[in-house]
Amino acid sequence: MRSAYAVLYLQEVERDRLRTLSSSNLVELMNGIEPSVNSKTSNEILDKDIHNILFLARLHPRKRVELFVRIIKLLKEKGLSINARIVGPDEGDLKNAEKLISELSLDSIITICGSADSRQVIQHYEWADVLLVTSQEEPFPMTVLEAMANSVPVVITTEVQNHSLLNASGSVLLIDDKDMDKAIDEIIDLLLNRKKKLNIINNAQNLINRDLSLVKIAQKLNDIYHMGVS
Numbered sequence: 001m002r003s004a005y006a007v008l009y010l011q012e013v014e015r016d017r018l019r020t021l022s023s024s025n026l027v028e029l030m031n032g033i034e035p036s037v038n039s040k041t042s043n044e045i046l047d048k049d050i051h052n053i054l055f056l057a058r059l060h061p062r063k064r065v066e067l068f069v070r071i072i073k074l075l076k077e078k079g080l081s082i083n084a085r086i087v088g089p090d091e092g093d094l095k096n097a098e099k100l101i102s103e104l105s106l107d108s109i110i111t112i113c114g115s116a117d118s119r120q121v122i123q124h125y126e127w128a129d130v131l132l133v134t135s136q137e138e139p140f141p142m143t144v145l146e147a148m149a150n151s152v153p154v155v156i157t158t159e160v161q162n163h164s165l166l167n168a169s170g171s172v173l174l175i176d177d178k179d180m181d182k183a184i185d186e187i188i189d190l191l192l193n194r195k196k197k198l199n200i201i202n203n204a205q206n207l208i209n210r211d212l213s214l215v216k217i218a219q220k221l222n223d224i225y226h227m228g229v230s
Contacts (some may be wrong), residue, residue: 007025009029076109134157135160
């Protein structure tokens with residue numbers, strides 16, 4: 001690594017860990033995405049009586065689907081009308097999710113949809129009012145970028161390792177799952193506040209256009225390669 005022209009990192013957590021091995025050749029290269037042609041217009045972001053909340057990830061213990069289920073339960077206890085979907089292939093946590101949903105009497109609220117192809121993923125984003133990301137040690141989730149591109153407000157925890165970038169730009173709602181009472185109040189405020197949802201959507205799309213478009217990421221990578229071989 002020390003002999004490489006450049007060692008690429010996604011975000012500051014990776015950068016800080018790589019500094020123990022190499023420091024002078026570290027270069028940030030983030031994930032990128034293009035705005036979706038299916039993104040919602042402001043007229044489609046409506047005040048609603050029933051709120052659609054999406055979990056989109058592998059059902060692996062690191063993705064913490066059980067935390068998602070518990071958050072849905074707490075939102076229901078606060079009096080909100082919720083529909084929730086769990087979308088993604090089973091990688092060990094499906095049975096735990098099914099058991100918890102049954103124990104908390106959420107069978108009529110949470111639907112487990114299984115795996116989804118690219119077309120179905122777009123349909124889930126079109127359905128969703130919010131994407132809730134509960135993953136642990138999540139480096140730079142593409143689902144967050146996809147939701148941002150598709151005009152879906154995103155709720156993340158501090159376990160998302162690029163949360164500083166996303167939060168500083170106002171592109172997400174950042175919650176602390178160690179303070180669940182406060183987190184639930186913040187999620188409710190987002191769900192009931194059309195202006196706040198629109199602000200997050202606009203900030204997210206501005207961030208993509210400014211820093212995270214595929215053209216800009218590709219240009220930066222091209223510059224790195226050219227400097228490395230010159």
